[in-house]
Amino acid sequence: MTKKQYAFYPGCTQQKGASGSNFTTSIQLMNEKLGIQLNEIPDWNCCGASIGYGEGGELPRLAINARNLALAEQHLPGQDMVSGCPACWLSSRETVERLHEFGSLMAETNEALKEAGLAFKGTVKARHMVEVLIEDVGFEAMKAPVVKSLEGLKIAGYVGCQTNRPFGIAGESFENPMYLDHMIETVGAEAVKYDQKVTCCGGALAFSEPDKAQNQIRQIVESAYDHGAELIVTPCQLCQANVEIYQSEINKKHGTKLAMPVVYYSQLMTVAYGGSAKEAGLNGQLIRAEKLEGFANK
Amino acid sequence: MTTATYKNSFLKEVEANVEDGHMVKMCMQCGVCAGSCPLGPHWQHSPQKLFMMIRAGKREEVLTSDSMWMCTSCYNCIVRCPRKLPITHIMHGLAHYAHRLNLAPAKQPTRAIAKLFWDNLVKTGRVNELKFSLAMYFKDGFGQGVKNSMAMQGVGLGLVKAGRLSPMEILGGHKCQDQNGIQKIVAKAREIEDKRRGLA
Ligand code: SF4
Ligand code: SF4
Numbered sequence: 328m329t330k331k332q333y334a335f336y337p338g339c340t341q342q343k344g345a346s347g348s349n350f351t352t353s354i355q356l357m358n359e360k361l362g363i364q365l366n367e368i369p370d371w372n373c374c375g376a377s378i379g380y381g382e383g384g385e386l387p388r389l390a391i392n393a394r395n396l397a398l399a400e401q402h403l404p405g406q407d408m409v410s411g412c413p414a415c416w417l418s419s420r421e422t423v424e425r426l427h428e429f430g431s432l433m434a435e436t437n438e439a440l441k442e443a444g445l446a447f448k449g450t451v452k453a454r455h456m457v458e459v460l461i462e463d464v465g466f467e468a469m470k471a472p473v474v475k476s477l478e479g480l481k482i483a484g485y486v487g488c489q490t491n492r493p494f495g496i497a498g499e500s501f502e503n504p505m506y507l508d509h510m511i512e513t514v515g516a517e518a519v520k521y522d523q524k525v526t527c528c529g530g531a532l533a534f535s536e537p538d539k540a541q542n543q544i545r546q547i548v549e550s551a552y553d554h555g556a557e558l559i560v561t562p563c564q565l566c567q568a569n570v571e572i573y574q575s576e577i578n579k580k581h582g583t584k585l586a587m588p589v590v591y592y593s594q595l596m597t598v599a600y601g602g603s604a605k606e607a608g609l610n611g612q613l614i615r616a617e618k619l620e621g622f623a624n625k
Numbered sequence: 626m627t628t629a630t631y632k633n634s635f636l637k638e639v640e641a642n643v644e645d646g647h648m649v650k651m652c653m654q655c656g657v658c659a660g661s662c663p664l665g666p667h668w669q670h671s672p673q674k675l676f677m678m679i680r681a682g683k684r685e686e687v688l689t690s691d692s693m694w695m696c697t698s699c700y701n702c703i704v705r706c707p708r709k710l711p712i713t714h715i716m717h718g719l720a721h722y723a724h725r726l727n728l729a730p731a732k733q734p735t736r737a738i739a740k741l742f743w744d745n746l747v748k749t750g751r752v753n754e755l756k757f758s759l760a761m762y763f764k765d766g767f768g769q770g771v772k773n774s775m776a777m778q779g780v781g782l783g784l785v786k787a788g789r790l791s792p793m794e795i796l797g798g799h800k801c802q803d804q805n806g807i808q809k810i811v812a813k814a815r816e817i818e819d820k821r822r823g824l825a
Contacts, residue, residue: 339746339751339752339799342751342799345799348788349787349788370750370801370802370803371801372746372750372751372801372807373746373750373751373752375743375746376742376752377697377698377717378698378735378738378739378742379739379742379743379746380717380718380720380721380739381694381717381720381721381724381735381736381738381739381740381742381743382721382724382739382740382742382743382744383721383743383811384644384721384725384815384818385644385718385721385818386814386815386817386818387810387811387814387815387818389814390810390811390813390814391746391807391810391811394807394810435814435817435818435821436814438813438817439810439811439813439814439817440810441813442806442809442810442812442813443803443805443806443807443809443810444806445806445810488697488698488699488700488701489698489699489700492699492700492701492703492704493700493703493704493713495704501704501705526663527663527697527699527701529663529664529697530697530698530699531697531698531735531738531739531742532664532695532697532735534734534738535734535735535737535738536664536667536695536734536735539664539667539695540697543663543664572783575783610787610788611787611788612787613783613787
């Protein structure tokens with residue numbers, strides 16, 4: 328099978344030893360089975376995330392994103408740029424759209440890039456890993472490599488914000504996107520219906536306004552429990568980190584007993600495709616996803 | 626420009642200097658954005674109110690407001706606004722403009738982490754999660770830093786154990802090769818924008 332080729336933009340959280348490194352682990356086997364080849368963009372830089380606005384302003388943010396896009400064009404011509412992280416995707420896609428819309432911003436951005444001997448031509452498309460799975464692979468083909476159906480596992484698909492807004496996956500509603508539920512069903516598990524599917528986890532404010540963000544997280548986790556979920560699944564690195572990491576803090580402060588595992592869709596798929604717990608990056612969970620590990624060890 | 630040029634029209638100043646500021650005048654005051662903010666109950670001035678205040682010329686009150694720093698960048702407002710105002714961008718733009726004029730509240734915690742985050746990334750081209758976290762915990766002085774770090778110790782150790790936080794990052798960690806180029810790009814972009822916005 329000839330593999331589909333993409334320029335890969337990992338982003339800071341997915342590097343070795345960073346908070347989303349288990350995501351990077353979990354996409355290896357998944358992509359192998361689906362015929363996807365990710366080619367890392369040489370010397371890529373941080374996208375500025377959302378919080379970059381405070382000090383960075385507009386043009387510097389556009390320029391650092393255009394640097395990645397320019398490097399992709401230069402080193403991996405003809406390939407779409409793919410990111411697993413919604414913040415990276417949002418920043419780079421917004422950059423592409425803005426620069427195409429406003430010729431003056433394109434000119435200014437290129438003036439800045441020239442300082443490092445780079446130029447952005449505007450030929451590359453910025454896409455999210457989930458978009459690639461849905462649009463280029465499709466649900467049927469995602470089902471084909473399943474060797475272990477995750478039958479009986481009840482999962483709350485937590486889409487969150489930035490994979491869903493402002494762009495979202497084509498054809499999906501912002502208020503009740505269904506693609507993640509479909510992905511959960513594709514691997515044989517049950518997608519529970521619950522009300523916190525697209526609630527914001529607090530984003531970067533989990534750092535600066537911990538109590539307010541933790542209140543959001545508590546609502547998400549409690550609703551998942553109330554609707555019978557045994558696991559939360561998300562496409563977002565920040566959602567994953569925030570919703571998993573702070574449960575222990577919430578328990579300390581409020582005497583709750585939250586211990587809901589939060590994993591990536593890719594970890595589900597890797598297990599369903601026959602991968603080991605290690606290949607699925609499940610040793611990287613703070614709250615062990617025991618039931619999913621059980622499937623992996625079966 | 627000097628800010629005095631705009632003394633009588635804060636709306637014009639916002640249009641000229643704030644990201645997507647030209648869209649403020651399109652707001653029809655329906656309140657959908659105000660009802661959509663996840664941290665809404667903590668906003669003294671919702672986006673809807675801020676837009677009204679801008680048109681009413683309340684420069685001081687808007688730029689010193691703590692509210693837009695409460696934006697989590699969830700983009701709820703953007704997809705719901707019936708007039709398609711890019712509200713998130715305007716909130717970011719207002720916060721940034723207030724920060725650059727140094728009118729934003731000095732101790733605003735999101736303002737502080739936004740600066741730390743940006744400085745961290747410009748230095749090496751990539752964010753060093755460990756240095757960023759430590760810088761954040763220690764932003765209010767050494768004593769508070771030790772307290773914060775101790776409070777979050779369990780979480781930190783858990784992440785280290787799970788292979789998701791490397792103590793080695795303190796020695797340098799992830800970085801780009803062309804750090805110099807990145808710093809030059811950022812400096813140039815800032816220079817161009819400052820000139821255009823009269824901040825230089
Ligand atoms: S939702 Fe849009 S039109 Fe309505 S108040 Fe907010 S900004 Fe104005
Ligand atoms: S993006 Fe910001 S302003 Fe808009 S709803 Fe979310 S928190 Fe509120």
